[in-house]
Amino acid sequence: MASLSDAEKATYDEQGYVIPEWRLPPDRVAALQQALDDALAANPDVRPEHLVSIHVNGKNAEGVVGSDAFLDLARDPDILDLVADAIGEDIVLWGCHLFCKPAGEGLEVPWHQDGHYWPIRPLATCTVWVALERSDRGNGCLRVVPGTHRPAVLQEHLREEGGALTQRLGEDAFDEAAAVDVELDPGQMSLHDVYMIHGSNPNTSPRRRAGLAIRYMPATSLFDRQMFQRSNSSGFTVDFSTRPLWLVRGQDRAGNDFAAGHA
Numbered sequence: 001m002a003s004l005s006d007a008e009k010a011t012y013d014e015q016g017y018v019i020p021e022w023r024l025p026p027d028r029v030a031a032l033q034q035a036l037d038d039a040l041a042a043n044p045d046v047r048p049e050h051l052v053s054i055h056v057n058g059k060n061a062e063g064v065v066g067s068d069a070f071l072d073l074a075r076d077p078d079i080l081d082l083v084a085d086a087i088g089e090d091i092v093l094w095g096c097h098l099f100c101k102p103a104g105e106g107l108e109v110p111w112h113q114d115g116h117y118w119p120i121r122p123l124a125t126c127t128v129w130v131a132l133e134r135s136d137r138g139n140g141c142l143r144v145v146p147g148t149h150r151p152a153v154l155q156e157h158l159r160e161e162g163g164a165l166t167q168r169l170g171e172d173a174f175d176e177a178a179a180v181d182v183e184l185d186p187g188q189m190s191l192h193d194v195y196m197i198h199g200s201n202p203n204t205s206p207r208r209r210a211g212l213a214i215r216y217m218p219a220t221s222l223f224d225r226q227m228f229q230r231s232n233s234s235g236f237t238v239d240f241s242t243r244p245l246w247l248v249r250g251q252d253r254a255g256n257d258f259a260a261g262h263a
Contacts, residue, residue, distance in 0.1 A: 048101070055093075111168060121222055129212070132211055149196045
């Protein structure tokens with residue numbers, strides 16, 4: 001059974017992210033790598049950094065052809081055990097984003113806080129970033145600034161085009177010298193808080209970098225479908241009015257809509 005140790009829980013609380021000791025077994029990683037290749041082949045007209053709602057089987061309302069393979073992973077009991085140790089036993093799955101940076105041309109993800117993009121109140125989400133391939137400094141791995149989640153404040157972001165996202169924190173908003181590279185082998189994962197400042201460099205290496213960002217919120221928060229609805233303000237289309245939600249553990253305590261977006 002997967003779990004966060006007491007030391008890992010303390011790291012998540014204090015630093016805003018953690019790399020658990022637990023990881024996916026090799027056969028599961030191999031199956032997900034095949035699902036990754038299938039997803040890329042099924043979405044030739046979508047930038048591989050923009051494969052949102054990849055866990056919704058078939059073509060979703062956001063223009064991406066998804067796969068049940070990713071939904072199965074997002075509902076994996078072991079991963080849910082890790083998430084429960086971070087945010088509690090009442091858990092809603094609300095998003096799953098495949099981030100693939102092609103070799104030599106993978107886009108930068110500017111420094112940002114996720115909460116600027118999401119219609120969740122109170123704002124709360126644990127993102128589980130699962131490495132499907134080796135992710136390191138050379139091919140543009142996730143970078144985080146430890147401790148920046150603690151004020152629980154969204155800082156001002158500037159509008160900017162050209163990267164994988166369209167908002168960037170100003171240079172004086174944090175100390176980039178404090179950033180940490182989150183280097184992961186296939187099957188490893190990190191968990192990070194919704195207020196954590198993070199980003200990643202472009203991939204100019206000859207190696208592809210791919211990972212799955214699975215989004216979970218505590219069921220004490222409301223996914224407000226009226227807040228943003230359909231938008232491309234993040235650089236790609238999202239449709240929160242029809243984004244399906246799954247209650248994957250415990251009870252819903254905020255009156256969330258679990259009917260919209262489901263067949």
